[in-house]
Amino acid sequence: MDFLKQLALPQSAAQIEVLHFVMNFVQILFLPFVSYLFGALTLSLYYGRKGRKRNDINALHFAKDVIDHVLPNKSILFLFGVVPYITLVFAYAQLLQGSESISVSILTWGAVFFMAGSAFASSYNSAFKLSSVLETIKQGNEEISVFRTELSEQKRTSGKYSLLFLFVGIFFLFAGTTLASEPTQWSSVTTVVELIFSAGVIVKFLQFVALSLTIATVGTLFFTFSWEGGKKNIAAEYAAFVKSATLPTALISILIQPLFVVLSVIVAPVAGLSGAVFVASVVGIFFLFLTSHYVYAMMKSFESKFAALAFYVLIISIVSVVIADTNSFAGATKKHSSFLAYQYDKHHEELLAAMGISLKVISGEEIFSAKCSACHEFGIKKVGPAYKDVLPKYENDRAKLLSFVLNPQKMDPAFPPMPNQGLKPAEADSIAAYIMRMYKAPK
Ligand code: HEC
Incomplete structure (x- = not known):
């Protein structure tokens, strides 16, 4: 991945500020979407399997709906997943230029896995769409039933591969970014294997998994019951199924997250800690609790407005956690950034001197x-x-x-x-x- 190093240009202090801003913005798009996708895939595969085993129509219907909400079309996957990931790789390549860190190579591989996972996710989703079209055609046609079997095979394999590749792509993202926030480790960590067992990476990944279940369940409630007035003509039986498949998982996955937020502050490099990081983390935890409050309210007596409130409040919480994270990175790499800015200014002065403008x-x-x-x-x-x-x-x-x-x-x-x-x-x-x-x- 040395070509990225050559692409990296000297950055002035102002450009570094802009890069930090871009990273914030990109992650605010990326993290909510990708965690939703990952959680939705997990739920969809789980309920799809359960549905096939027990011949449960509701579970099969649910397996299709969860994934359909997060991937209403193909460009979403590209705009909120692939493009932000690649942008992040470039931003990190700029900010870490001249360092010995292997972060950028890890992130580049992560992007490759992520793209493969996205392609499989897209194929998984379209298999669902096709099979629901087939359902409208009446049974009995030999060719159609063969095609149907093939489709369900495609669903199973693409779903599994999608989850696997996204898992690796996202794990590499956390490994690369965690290493990037720990300049003291840059020269000592030489393979990704060392990062697999690093507390920082594991905590972040587990936090991501918990978050992905929360957002996929709360998101499903939101898109089923609240978005644009809720789905029309849902059978009462299916509505009850959706609630029982989402609410308890939502509550449990929310309640374990503050633990991960605290843990990630504990294992974060000290250099990165600042007032802003603490404030953003506390705000994040506060909004998580608020989400759990609305989820609990839905369990007590269901109202669709709670689904909307829970969803929006959860997004705010995720944004705060992203801000805490990027702030901590900016803090931890301040020294390297000022060194880059110094090199830039020096380069600039040498250029002026070469043009005969003496300082x-x-x-x-x-x-x-x-x-x-x-x-x-x-x-x-x-x-x-x-x-x-x-x-x-x-x-x-x-x-x-x-x-x-x-x-x-x-x-x-x-x-x-x-x-x-x-x-x-x-x-x-x-x-x-x-x-x-x-x-x-x-x-
Ligand atoms: C207003 C007072 C003040 C001025 C002016 C000042 N310094 Fe310092 N300098 C300090 C203090 C206080 C520390 C200790 C900072 C610390 O340990 O956090 C320090 C620490 C240092 C250190 C040690 C850093 C280390 O690794 O511990 C160096 C080197 C240094 N200054 C160089 C300079 C140079 C060069 C200048 C002039 C361009 C300068 N200082 C001007 C107050 C000053």
Whole structure:
């Protein structure tokens, strides 16, 4: 997947902001849809099998309906599934360029599996549509009954493969994005196998499975009883079947989710945690509880408006969790982002210089006395630490020192945070060279 690395272009700080925004937006489309699809497939396969075994018309009808709601046409799968996934791969390729992380390769493979899963899902759905057309033709025709058997075979295999490939595609998505949020692991994780057993990935995937059952059940209630006034002419017996097949699963799958939200905050990389992440997670849990409240209300006394409320509130909850997640990624990769922005600015300045537009660069010594000496001394601690105590760790990593000077991060709890000095990359370059040279020089 090296071609993606070559496609990645240097990004300015502003472009990185835009990429984070795009990632947020794309996941807000992707996650609700894909979790609904995954949950609907699971329910459809389960009830389809049950229906065939017991010759239960309601179960078979239900198996067709759940999948039909989420895939009313083929372009939905493309617009809300395939396109967002590919966009995410490109966004990650841009943001992780120059790092050793294998995230982007994992995500690229994930996209391939995901596309295969989508194709099978589409074939599963069209087999259902065709067989319900066949049902309107009267029995007895030899050819039609052969065709019918073939169709039900196609349904079974495409359904199974769809679930399997989507499973792998989505698992790889979580593996790739979780690794992307843990810069400390970038160089040590070299195969996807190591991620299969990582707590972060497992928690996220289980959370996804629980969520997918919630949204597929709540979504089915919504599309059966509420959307556009509810389905016309549903038999009372089928309505009762839908309720009993969805409500208990909805309630249980909602109630275990706050646990996963909390767990995922616990296993998230500390660098990514911020006020925004907590607020978004708390908002997410609050709306989940509200969803469970409406589901419970439907169990007590069914009203179709509760189905709509539960569905909308659940979508808000998912959006909050997505925002918490992307914020945590942006926080965790701040250092890498500021390094990329630094490279971009440097590249830009070199370009200007090559065109003969010179930028006056002040010497390191001048910058030191103008901008650093108020708080720093080489040998003694002032407002900030003595350089001789903090610089040795940058001896082999000048890039890290540069990104600190350009964008100071909280380092040592014994000191207040260092304010950003607003240096240009070229200035940061010369001050870094100056202090690295001077702190060793005998006074
Ligand atoms: C207003 C005070 C102030 C100014 C001005 C200031 N610093 Fe700092 N600096 C600090 C403080 C406080 C810390 C400790 C931050 C921490 O540990 O979170 C620090 C820490 C550092 C560190 C150590 C980072 C580490 O890895 O622990 C370096 C290097 C540094 N500053 C370089 C500079 C340079 C170069 C300048 C001038 C361009 C500068 N500082 C200007 C207050 C200042």
